[in-house]
């Protein structure tokens with residue numbers, strides 16, 4: 128944490144030097160003494176202090192300055208630093224101005240020039256003020272600050288990325304916080320690029336790409352080696368489980384993740400049906416444990432790197448990443464999981480990230496405190512999302528297409544017992560409306576044909592999981608719904624699929640290309656559960672090991 132600042136402003140350089148010397152002698156160890164020769168220059172400097180997240184303890188300002196009087200300066204400065212103590216340096220003739228400013232700018236003291244000897248006429252006064260400041264000040268947040276608006280999709284993506292990496296940050300909504308707005312204006316006056324991310328080292332990034340952000344916060348985005356025994360694409364439960372086993376048995380293993388580790392499970396507020404956690408475990412806790420376990424065994428995990436293409440060259444399986452680099456390996460695991468369907472009804476595309484979120488209840492819930500929100504879907508993920516949101520929101524409407532939620536019984540019971548949750552059954556979503564952010568939702572009850580419009584500050588969508596298998600669409604055999612076929616599901620009349628090059632049949636979790644395996648939600652026959660994904664990841668590793676032995 129940088130030292131708090133004592134700002135002293137005077138246009139007369141000899142006075143400024145003298146006060147600076149006295150302040151430095153008594154306060155230099157605990158405070159940064161900043162002498163400046165005009166009010167305007169000082170206001171400019173204040174913006175820089177804000178960007179660096181420094182705080183001001185005291186303004187000691189000369190009243191009589193040509194461009195801007197001390198009181199005029201204080202009027203502006205206290206908007207940014209309302210907790211700072213304010214002292215005017217005055218000549219006898221300015222006493223009335225100083226008295227008037229006690230109310231105008233909440234002046235704490237006016238000091239007559241000259242102030243010598245400082246031991247009697249300066250330090251006792253400032254000591255008392257600074258002691259009081261120390262008791263009451265709320266020191267600024269020391270970590271990363273993200274300043275943006277609730278209606279900006281990139282702001283949401285940055286917050287989600289940091290949340291999913293469990294990197295603490297402070298959210299500053301520039302529409303509600305004028306200091307935050309000033310901070311952003313200091314960096315980007317037109318404010319066309321949001322969010323602005325401020326770092327503790329004083330640097331900032333405007334609407335950063337996730338990879339840029341990942342680099343800045345010290346996440347690994349580049350592989351250390353050109354070749355690995357095993358490469359895993361996707362760091363959900365399936366990918367992480369395979370990586371932990373691969374690492375623990377001494378294989379060189381790389382995991383490639385386009386967003387943040389944890390996958391869908393990482394966005395779950397509470398997983399209650401995973402073996403060994405009778406009171407449940409949050410997705411981020413499970414992810415944190417799995418990531419540290421994998422890293423402890425020497426596994427490399429890349430963040431914000433999308434695998435864009437997979438191809439085969441002799442015994443090598445190659446992966447091309449979004450930054451153009453290529454990684455090769457002998458065994459490859461596709462553990463790219465599934466994602467939610469995007470809504471297509473009128474208004475939905477424009478409001479994505481501006482009130483409409485896919486999953487993400489965890490990241491955004493606090494922003495909708497005491498407001499009405501909606502959840503779309505009736506499966507486990509939607510039920511968990513609704514229950515989590517109900518801890519903050521005023522009311523949560525859960526829109527279900529069918530008559531009964533398909534979530535597990537313990538979750539349906541919890542939904543029905545929750546006073547803040549309204550289950551809207553047989554409900555079709557027709558339209559979403561809002562100017563900058565979501566405001567209204569229009570639905571139809573399919574059993575009564577009744578149309579209903581209600582307010583919603585946010586809507587969290589948990590419907591229609593789609594396997595993320597596009598990456599290998601031209602390479603491996605997939606079902607009509609894009610799930611990857613493995614093992615027995617590939618066999619036609621008890622024979623391996625066309626193009627299969629080995630004597631043996633495909634292993635249980637092997638795809639139609641030898642050495643390329645699939646596990647978890649992307650695989651045909653999956654049951655969309657954390658435990659299944661973890662189990663499949665572990666089995667996939669055992670099969671990759673068999674495959675590597677035979678190379």
Ligand SMILES: Cc1cc2nc3c(=O)[nH]c(=O)nc-3n(C[C@H](O)[C@H](O)[C@H](O)COP(=O)(O)OP(=O)(O)OC[C@H]3O[C@@H](n4cnc5c(N)ncnc54)[C@H](O)[C@@H]3O)c2cc1C
Pocket residue numbers: 360361362363364365366383384385386387388389390391392393394395396397398399400401432433434435462463464465466486507508509511512595598646647648649654655656657658660
């Ligand atoms: C909100 C929510 C709550 C849930 N709650 C439960 C629960 O309580 N109990 C339960 O058993 N199950 C629950 N589930 C389901 C469970 O989370 C999934 O079944 C499980 O996460 C699937 O794991 P996976 O590893 O196969 O895939 P995913 O978890 O989907 O992970 C796949 C990963 O691959 C990455 N990826 C995709 N494509 C690429 C690419 N081209 N390049 C690089 N990376 C890529 C994705 O970013 C993602 O991180 C929940 C799901 C959600 C969304």
